[in-house]
Amino acid sequence: MTILVTGGAGYIGSHTCVALVEAGYDLVVVDSFANSRPEALGRVQQITGREFPVYPVDLLDERGLDAVFEAQPVEAVIHFAALKAVGESVADPLRYYRNNVGGSISLFQTMERHGVTRLVFSSSATVYGAAEQMPLTEESPLGPVNPYGRTKWMVEQILRDQCAARPDWSVALLRYFNPVGAHASGRIGEDPSGVPNNLLPYVTQVAVGRLEQLTIHGDDYPTPDGTCIRDYVHVMDIAEGHVNALQHVLMTTGIEAFNLGTGRGSSVLEVVAAFEAATGIDIPRRVGPRRNGDAPVSYAGVDKAKQQLGWQAKRDLTEMCADAWRWQRENPQGYGV
Numbered sequence: 001m002t003i004l005v006t007g008g009a010g011y012i013g014s015h016t017c018v019a020l021v022e023a024g025y026d027l028v029v030v031d032s033f034a035n036s037r038p039e040a041l042g043r044v045q046q047i048t049g050r051e052f053p054v055y056p057v058d059l060l061d062e063r064g065l066d067a068v069f070e071a072q073p074v075e076a077v078i079h080f081a082a083l084k085a086v087g088e089s090v091a092d093p094l095r096y097y098r099n100n101v102g103g104s105i106s107l108f109q110t111m112e113r114h115g116v117t118r119l120v121f122s123s124s125a126t127v128y129g130a131a132e133q134m135p136l137t138e139e140s141p142l143g144p145v146n147p148y149g150r151t152k153w154m155v156e157q158i159l160r161d162q163c164a165a166r167p168d169w170s171v172a173l174l175r176y177f178n179p180v181g182a183h184a185s186g187r188i189g190e191d192p193s194g195v196p197n198n199l200l201p202y203v204t205q206v207a208v209g210r211l212e213q214l215t216i217h218g219d220d221y222p223t224p225d226g227t228c229i230r231d232y233v234h235v236m237d238i239a240e241g242h243v244n245a246l247q248h249v250l251m252t253t254g255i256e257a258f259n260l261g262t263g264r265g266s267s268v269l270e271v272v273a274a275f276e277a278a279t280g281i282d283i284p285r286r287v288g289p290r291r292n293g294d295a296p297v298s299y300a301g302v303d304k305a306k307q308q309l310g311w312q313a314k315r316d317l318t319e320m321c322a323d324a325w326r327w328q329r330e331n332p333q334g335y336g337v
């Protein structure tokens with residue numbers, strides 16, 4: 001069975017391609033390479049020992065997409081392709097809405113033209129509003145606080161409307177918490193452009209000597225050690241969650257959201273300590289002011305994914321840190337070298 005993966009060269013996309021091949025699916029990848037590198041897919045092919053067609057097409061190019069659907073027997077789509085930098089989305093919202101929302105609509109219309117009705121959509125825990133109640137369940141109130149988060153929220157709504165209008169469609173909305181780590185081979189991993197915004201890529205770049213020290217964004221939060229708590233989840237667990245979600249949409253109709261997290265929160269200081277313990281490397285750090293928009297605590301309720309997808313995260317924080325470090329150590333410049 002052939003699965004179209006948009007954004008397959010990206011961080012979560014490339015790991016999911018490995019998991020899909022290992023689960024026995026045939027792949028077709030569409031990626032604009034606006035924010036990713038073809039090399040990532042070359043490495044996926046090395047890891048899996050399988051070749052698959054790759055189309056350098058932007059989702060806004062509907063003719064280009066049509067050609068892919070005409071050439072390939074696509075039966076379901078996993079849609080990752082999107083821009084994902086929160087700060088950039090605040091500075092350039094139109095670019096974000098055009099790419100993430102416009103690109104998604106273009107993809108869904110193309111699916112409709114070609115009779116493809118099965119979709120797994122890459123959403124984010126960032127669609128949840130500031131919540132007092134933890135864990136966040138799929139029923140928690142939504143209310144993203146930046147344009148990036150609103151693009152994910154809007155696409156979720158568009159898909160709900162589409163599923164209401166087309167009862168033969170089947171969609172899983174996957175709300176990721178904090179994906180980290182890398183494939184255990186050390187051949188693929190996260191390759192942020194510029195200075196990383198996210199915690200673990202920053203820590204690994206300090207460890208490899210690309211950055212001098214970590215700034216902890218605030219240690220005066222109402223948490224046990226004063227630093228923010230997040231639900232870090234291994235990217236291979238996330239990748240495997242897509243395989244389960246795919247199997248789910250192939251067997252059902254309608255639309256459901258699922259959290260992908262571990263259900264367990266870790267503070268910034270706990271992550272740094274886990275990284276140091278897993279690697280034996282000291283991470284120089286200083287405490288800076290709070291970062292705008294950071295919630296003190298966020299972690300997932302994971303019962304729904306467990307019950308309906310039969311999925312739960314298997315890898316712990318030590319493995320996340322060890323795998324993130326192997327990738328960074330063996331690829332100090334990411335895919336750049």
Ligand code: UFG
Pocket residue numbers: 084086124126148149177178179197198199200202214215216217218227228229230268291294
């Ligand atoms: N942090 C630091 N120093 C850093 C980077 C991060 O202390 O250099 C802290 C943050 O303040 C936060 C925690 O580490 O407390 C995690 O931060 P990340 O940026 O790694 O993760 P976020 O939870 O902020 O980000 C997540 C997703 C993003 C998404 C964002 C939306 O990873 O993709 O939520 O707010 F866009």
